Amino acid sequence: MSKTSTVALNILDCLNKYKIDYAILRNWEFLKNSKINIGKDIDLVVDSNSVNKIDRILRKNGFFEEKLSPFSQHKGYVKYISEDSKLLKFHFHVGGVSGRHIIYLGAEQALSRRAKVGKYFILSKEDLLLTLIIHSPGSDRYSTLANSIKNFDNDYLLTNLEKLLGVNLSHRVFALFVKDFKLLKRVRNEIRRKIFLINPIKVYYGYIMSILWYIPRLIKGAPLITFIGMDGAGKSTATKNIINLLKKHKISSELVYVGRGKNNILPIQFFGRKYKKYELQNDKLIKNNHNNFKRRLVYSFAAPIYYLDFMLRYSNIFLLRRTRKIVITDRFGTDLLLMKYVPLWLRRTLYNLMPKPELIFYLYSDVSKLYSRKPLHPKGDLERQEKLFKNILPNLTNVKFIRTRTENQTVKDISNELFALWLKYYSKT
Template sequence: MEKMIQHPNTTYRNLLADLHEADVQYALLRDDMRTDKPIRDLDILVSRKQMAAFDSFAASHGFYLIKDGYLNPCKRVYLKMEEGTPLILDVHTEVIFRGLVFLDSKKALANRQRVGGFYRLAPEEFLISLLFHNVLAKKRIQQKHASLLFDLMMYAKNQQVLHAHLKPFGLQKIFEELTGQFEQMYKQPALVREIAKRTQKKLIRRKFANRWRVWQIAAREKKVKFFGKKRGIIVTFLGPDGAGKSTTIDAIRDRLKDIGVSNKMAYLGPWGGSILNLQTIISLLHLKPYRDDYKAFDKGRIAKKPGPLKGMQNVRFQTRSVLYYALLLFEMATRWLVLVLPLLRQGRLVLSDRYFYDILTGYKNKPIDYHVKLRQRLCSFYPKPDVGIVLDASPEVIYARKPQLTEKQLQQSRRVYAEIAREYGFYVLDTSSTVEDTLADFEERILPEILVRLDGRKKNIVAQIPEQPLRNLEPARL
């Protein structure tokens, strides 16, 4: 029996069918559901009053809310991963660009037409929506829309209907200019860019609601720099030198962007990336929490570990160490407040290369077995990441990447990172094989939790992590 071939847009079709059955008003803004080509991003207009119902249906079909429109009013973005393929819903409650409404959504939904079993905008509204989307959002006439817009030009003759939509926004003359010189506009993007500026000014002057939303966006962008609740999440990557952090993080960043999850990087390692330039003070005062007499032992030149310091030598060392860690905590707190927290308030996904918890492994590449409780205490004051990932690989692979590490240093480093994973509930991601294998493991075990947490933060609810066994707290081949 031959396997039935599923339509590439079945998930979208099923969602739209449920919306129709529940009488949730929607209209497709740009896509044609009759196509046999896979649709990656589905732009859809939904009645503002029915967004709660839409949100419920989207969740029931496996879509996560990844952008809630806080900095882009009247627009939400949902994501579902289906066998490694991203399905994205760009949901609008207004026909809008960056706070500027250019078509009455209530009229557009009232005039929508059912074509091939799915609701679309009426031809005149479709022409206005698609044309000004290209002008405002793209600043050019996109090649993929050029032929469709050309076909829609026949409706430009329906002056009475078009003017009823364009007049409230003051766009009649601009629309006539665009349609009257369409071929020239397509060939000369500079003309479209100039018209885009005029269109934005016209929309701001004509509609108070547009002025309000533009001001609201600007105010919120400033606000999140200084206060507000966390709307995003932070995912941190730790691991011994040679575990492939840079390569793995770059691959994960690219993959997240590819599936529609924008992200920002922040370096939160304790031994570099200072924004307060405290290294000068640390050098002048010789503040270093590492005993010089441990060097020979760590490098294997002597077999016996040095004993505890005594007298004033111990007092001086402990004083220098406490001062060092106090300055380090101040630096790391500043980095969190300046580099990370504003992004979290924006609703961003922040990826951190290393974390303050790296101090638990020692000092730079040097393992230390003193100040353990002090370092643990300091880490308890620092914000815990939403998702933590310890990167690990077989000793042979790590040594091949970082041959300057001694066997003792490597064993100690991997052991402590394994303890960090167990203590804080972090994932362990094996990087011994190819980047592709590591990325596949990330998508299978860790990405679902990231999406749930992004969604949960937006709704201010406790994230419900999928019940599959996502966490692997045992280190890879320790």
């Protein structure tokens, strides 16, 4: 049994122990088979009197409460299970099963008819079908499940559909469902319109108040997380793997490259390549003091231009963060601190003027290993970078040191720190 399943079952055991009535809405197969992985979250219906007890149980077991709109009639709790690199979520429908601010199956009704799997409680077959028809009519995701349910109470299901949808529509819906759940796609909009008309004022109120509640969180923005390190440390690989992990958990995120090497807005690469070509042609003069002075002058002039280019690119990052997307950057302003021939005071001044990330991952490994990953890299340059980072890192805040070994181990080490930050920003304290 996975660690995630163990933790989930422990929470359900606690609910049973403290006599909290609940019913799992769907996706409860893990209760029957320990080899089945738990999905994105576990949805349950509870009565409103149980909320405080549930809060104490979940927090005591290391869960964080999610920041959900107080007008949604939902409560969410989340915990990161490092052993499985997985977020485990419990999502409670308080007072009844609801969607779009309308309760369509009251808690008292659902809990009085709940069924049992082992020692745990789930919705009855009829109530499960009712929630699937109202919440996900015709959904491909649930069609196999809905069509597989047999020997249910037709009268109960039809009576409750009539209460919600009226006689004419409910009979059409029931007839389509009996043939094939997928056919409900034909009447999906009619179902949603009818549910909305049950109490349109309440729906509008819920949406408006939720938007007003959401605005301050929109202004704050999502976390900015950046990866830095010497060449060959695995920054690009790590950022791509972390983005895939976030997508797996359906966490909105975006990967942005902000190093000096590409994706510039200003024509830095165009002029940079021309100058580098000129520089290589004149390498025989490198020991000439006058030539070194010119080189320092050119690079010092280029540093503020790179800073301006960075800030122009950051405008896109700023907008992404205001859409509640976690922004992962491959490299960051520290690239400026690594520039050759630029006075340290100028590098530090420009860096201090840059916006700072909430979390910095410094990836590192032995220099010999980095050279094996980058065999064509100029000899001596990685030692120069290592020396620079030793001077830079003490001046940075919120830095986590990650030694890159295997890809899987690196992702696991990073995710432990990253999800701790995610919980901080997206959960109530």
